[in-house]
Amino acid sequence: MVSIATSITLNGDPFPLDGDTALIALLERLNMRRGRVAVEINREIVPKARYDETMVRAGDRVEIINFVGGG
Amino acid sequence: MQDTPFELGGMKFNSRLIVGTGKYRDFAETRAAVEASGAEIVTVAVRRVNITDRGKENLLDYLDPKRYQILPNTAGCFTADEAVRTCRLAREVGVGELVKLEVIGDTRTLFPDVAATIEAARVLVKEGFKVMPYVTDDPVTCLRLQEIGCVAVMPLAAPIGSGLGIRNPFNLAIIIEQAKVPVIVDAGVGTASDAAEAMEFGCDGVLMNTAIAGAKDPLSMARAMKLAVEAGRLAYRAGRIERKLYATASSPLSGLIG
Numbered sequence: 002m003v004s005i006a007t008s009i010t011l012n013g014d015p016f017p018l019d020g021d022t023a024l025i026a027l028l029e030r031l032n033m034r035r036g037r038v039a040v041e042i043n044r045e046i047v048p049k050a051r052y053d054e055t056m057v058r059a060g061d062r063v064e065i066i067n068f069v070g071g072g
Numbered sequence: 073m074q075d076t077p078f079e080l081g082g083m084k085f086n087s088r089l090i091v092g093t094g095k096y097r098d099f100a101e102t103r104a105a106v107e108a109s110g111a112e113i114v115t116v117a118v119r120r121v122n123i124t125d126r127g128k129e130n131l132l133d134y135l136d137p138k139r140y141q142i143l144p145n146t147a148g149c150f151t152a153d154e155a156v157r158t159c160r161l162a163r164e165v166g167v168g169e170l171v172k173l174e175v176i177g178d179t180r181t182l183f184p185d186v187a188a189t190i191e192a193a194r195v196l197v198k199e200g201f202k203v204m205p206y207v208t209d210d211p212v213t214c215l216r217l218q219e220i221g222c223v224a225v226m227p228l229a230a231p232i233g234s235g236l237g238i239r240n241p242f243n244l245a246i247i248i249e250q251a252k253v254p255v256i257v258d259a260g261v262g263t264a265s266d267a268a269e270a271m272e273f274g275c276d277g278v279l280m281n282t283a284i285a286g287a288k289d290p291l292s293m294a295r296a297m298k299l300a301v302e303a304g305r306l307a308y309r310a311g312r313i314e315r316k317l318y319a320t321a322s323s324p325l326s327g328l329i330g
């Protein structure tokens with residue numbers, strides 16, 4: 002199977018992807034730890050327990066958030 | 073005089089000071105200020121991760137969620153939907169159900185949109201969140217939020233970051249009298265005496281960020297706030313004297329030399 006270069010929208014910006022990718026692989030590529038982030042795909046929250054089985058596909062709108070300083 | 077623990081959303085705390093983590097120079101200063109304040113609950117904001125700077129440290133590396141109760145806020149949200157979405161994401165990070173709900177109605181005053189706050193609170197309480205809403209110092213709004221099932225009400229003392237202190241002590245007194253949940257003054261504290269005043273009125277706690285982070289010496293101010301909240305609480309429990317117009321001598325009037 003040939004991987005097809007494609008892209009998603011990640012935190013509002015286009016982001017290249019080599020075909021469908023497991024969410025956990027995307028997080029690892031971004032150097033992000035499971036316990037520090039939360040993820041939405043197409044406005045649906047992905048529970049942490051499903052990071053391994055969830056696939057990110059072309060055109061998906063992915064949001065990854067974390068905590069920052071705030072009042 | 074042994075104080076009772078501060079109960080909030082089924083949890084118990086010793087400190088009645090809640091501090092924000094915004095506006096610090098770096099995470100090390102944030103951590104040092106939080107430590108100096110003695111706070112056990114710290115607010116954080118929910119934002120998109122920085123994709124381009126992947127080596128960046130995370131706030132939770134400096135504030136261990138096992139040691140501190142993390143209180144995610146919905147700062148920057150202008151609609152109930154945005155606030156609810158933010159809370160759902162925050163919960164998924166895995167630090168519990170406690171959230172600071174704020175739905176801003178106006179960028180200049182940062183006063184809350186009361187109708188949207190109530191709407192969001194209803195949804196969040198139904199979804200099992202322990203909601204702590206930032207609200208105007210309006211007794212009726214605080215009653216409604218309490219009825220909905222919020223675990224606390226957090227009336228503002230003055231606009232966020234203004235440092236003006238308690239602008240409406242009489243409304244605050246009514247809110248405290250009516251409350252069946254903790255009343256936490258959130259926003260507007262400028263210096264230690266403001267925090268002490270809030271506690272002397274009978275507030276259950278005080279939440280602040282700018283007053284500490286914006287001080288010339290944040291660590292000293294953090295300690296000042298810790299002492300002020302403790303002093304104000306102790307004075308409230310001790311029961312202050314009545315105010316009188318004229319003097320009452322402190323020394324005996326009999327036995328004077330003559």
